Amino acid sequence: MFSLRRWCLLALSLAGVLVDAKSSTGDSVLVVVDPAQQDNYSIFFNGLKDQGYELTFRSPKVEKPVIIEDNVSNFAHVILLAPEAKNLGKDITPQSIVELLSLKTNVVVALPTKQSPLHALAAEFSLILPPPGSPLISYSPKRDTPSTLIPISVEDHSSPVLTKHIRPVWFSGIPQALGNNPLLIPILRAPAESFASEVTVTSGSAEALVDAAEKGGEGLWAGSSLSAVTGFQATNGARITFVGGAEVFSDELAQKEAEQYVQSGNIDFVKEVAAWTFQENLVLRIEKVEHHLVNGTEPKETYTINDNVEFSAYISKWNPAKGEWQPYSGLKDLQLEFTMLDPFVRTALPPVNGAPGKYSTAFRAPDRHGVFKFVINHKRKGWSFLESSTTVPVVPPRHDGYPRFLSAAWPYYAGAISTSVAFFLFSTIWLAGEARDSKKGKAAKSE
Structure with a gap:
């Protein structure tokens, strides 16, 4: 049973979700989720509905409604919240999801811990996932929860996607190592003391980290260089977000206290992630x-x-x-x-x-x-x-577009003028001299 104060904190958090907001690309959303698990995400889904989104739910094993029909996407956004489903339908494959992005459809993907076709999808976007069955583990801070359920502190301005202060977020799932693709955007970094191991350890022990390090290669994934939630923006503007575990969206973690009398930031966090992915913010x-x-x-x-x-x-x-x-x-x-x-x-x-x-x-x-x-x-x-x-x-300038006289050409102008004047004077003197000689010759003959 939740205390009255805890319910008040939850109500205040929900009040921020009930603000009407519109996407710049459309309001139709297809949610692929197991019907048995749908009620586990009621706070997240109800928040989207209150914002004006039209949610259509579909079981992972059902192939209708179709996402792409005649090379046209039937939905503006798609949410895949069925990480443990072995079959997501023939129209939900890594290739079809890449095609959705080319059609400017935004996608939210919850990654499974076990091997799945979604692992191949992550590789398409330069995300490197740990071996199957390697969740993110942390023993700090000391708490009474399993080591795979981690409170991650969110620093202000740690990601451009997060536009406001967010309280610690409860996370359970797998991390992602980022490739060299410049279009990747880390949204939630893994804690510096966390690591992913092939062996799931529920009781705190430093020996687990030593055992993972001794395996070498893929045996050790550790540190804040890993990302728990990663975004990707295609060159055409479409966005896709990879979340390391669907539990981030669950009602249980939304209602769980990060500290005593301090509500977790899961509600605000998933709202910010959805707002960025659905092209509400930073557009x-x-x-x-x-x-x-x-x-x-x-x-x-x-x-x-x-x-x-x-x-x-x-x-x-x-x-x-x-x-x-x-x-x-x-x-x-x-x-x-x-x-x-x-x-x-x-x-x-x-x-x-x-x-x-x-x-x-x-x-x-x-x-x-x-x-x-x-x-x-x-x-x-x-x-x-x-x-x-x-x-x-x-x-270049037209023939009449050039200036009549160029200041830099005055030496050439002076040379041409002086040459013309000299030629005129020489010709005048020469002709005058010939006329005088001819008159003297005539006078001498007459004498």
């Missing part, structure tokens, strides 16, 4: 881009070398509370590149004061003609990617 898009000459307003189809060009981009961020896109000026590291194969100009694209969502910069076009591109390529962990490419040609 940006480029509304439009503009380019024109400095002090001009009309865009030009071509630019001339050394033109002063102004480029602007308008960026919005998804507001899940209002369910709409709103101008966003919070990016401080946005850059613009003016490229022709390689960047000729790379400059900061800062926000414009007094113009929400507008980022603008001015630069001089390079002294090189060709086909150039205005390129924005902003990729930060946790945030949706911003990519834009606008092609414009840069041409």
